């Protein structure tokens with residue numbers, strides 16, 4: 001096999017290589033290995049796939065990561081709570097994060113790298129001196145190519161090593177080499193937790209700027225709680241930092257039988273854009289969406305529902321929130337009965353459909369006696385007398401603001417990319433120019449920030 005060293009390359013190539021290596025935070029040798037590997041894979045990828053399936057990055061790692069997607073490095077320590085970390089991977093995915101895993105040697109007594117890797121969508125990393133991982137990623141890059149590191153479960157041993165600055169395995173080397181925020185979720189026997197060295201180490205770690213979630217009554221914090229803590233430390237700071245925002249979006253589907261349903265033309269684009277803009281402004285956002293064919297907005301907790309009743313239940317579970325924006329086109333009625341089996345065609349007979357009213361989600365939340373959001377914002381989809389109908393809706397539904405839009409087919413708003421809004425509040429009507437749904441979302445967030453600021457004064 002030919003052997004070549006970087007020194008033998010010509011100067012121009014060396015310069016280019018140096019630049020590329022610096023961009024990827026790798027040594028020049030590592031960069032060459034990656035280039036060679038990629039070239040070899042392009043020609044012999046299918047063969048490699050059969051020889052070496054878990055070692056190759058899967059589609060999820062190689063696909064372009066959507067802008068704003070948070071990358072989380074999860075270090076799984078050795079404790080019985082390690083099984084919960086598998087659920088944590090799923091919870092982090094639910095929040096739109098991309099997850100990469102390191103398992104300590106002790107963790108591998110409780111769960112396998114294969115299970116963690118399968119859930120992450122890329123191989124789990126285990127060894128500091130693993131030719132495979134040094135080959136294409138290396139511990140320095142693991143430490144840097146992430147937005148945050150989570151250690152869950154964080155055992156007494158990991159805490160001690162972190163506090164002492166040890167770096168004798170992949171997990172501790174990465175923890176020492178990183179400049180990214182670190183969150184630990186301790187889990188251990190209550191006596192080990194109460195032991196003076198553990199408490200001393202913990203105090204040191206907190207002083208070093210490391211965040212802690214749990215433990216709760218001796219147990220590791222629940223995956224949902226850890227995922228929320230991760231989201232909080234990776235969220236951008238902005239004018240809505242510390243605020244919780246709920247957005248509904250999309251249509252609802254109301255089943256007639258197992259294959260048929262009542263739906264509408266809503267695409268969910270406006271609601272998704274609002275959720276994304278709120279997250280970009282630093283808010284903790286829950287998006288309750290009916291069936292849509294859109295990607296989940298980054299940094300947002302997405303709850304997927306089908307029917308109006310499911311949407312109401314999800315909205316109630318998300319309470320309390322500071323701001324609620326109801327952009328969903330909720331079906332006003334549902335079939336009174338959903339047939340268990342597909343309704344068969346009978347010669348000469350047309351079935352009739354009896355409908356009953358769905359709950360009004362906006363009105364239910366706006367009329368809450370306790371925990372009413374400070375700002376309740378609805379939409380009015382109208383095809384005539386836009387402003388007059390929207391003003392009537394403001395009063396009837398008890399919402400603070402209404403964003404009225406004309407959804408007549410010729411406007412192309414329903415399902416389209418642009419929107420023309422009239423913002424109706426107790427102070428009057430403000431007509432916005434036609435603009436993209438993303439711009440509408442940003443303008444709405446600006447108004448919300450303004451209103452919250454005014455309320456404080």
Ligand code: CTP
Pocket residue numbers: 248308326327328329330331332358359360361362363377378379380381382393
């Ligand atoms: N909405 C809701 N739950 C419903 C119906 C509507 O939360 N069951 C919300 C929508 O998300 C929107 C607002 O109420 O924010 C107005 O929706 P719209 O469809 O314009 O009005 P409707 O209440 O359905 O009244 P109509 O169909 O008579 O115009």
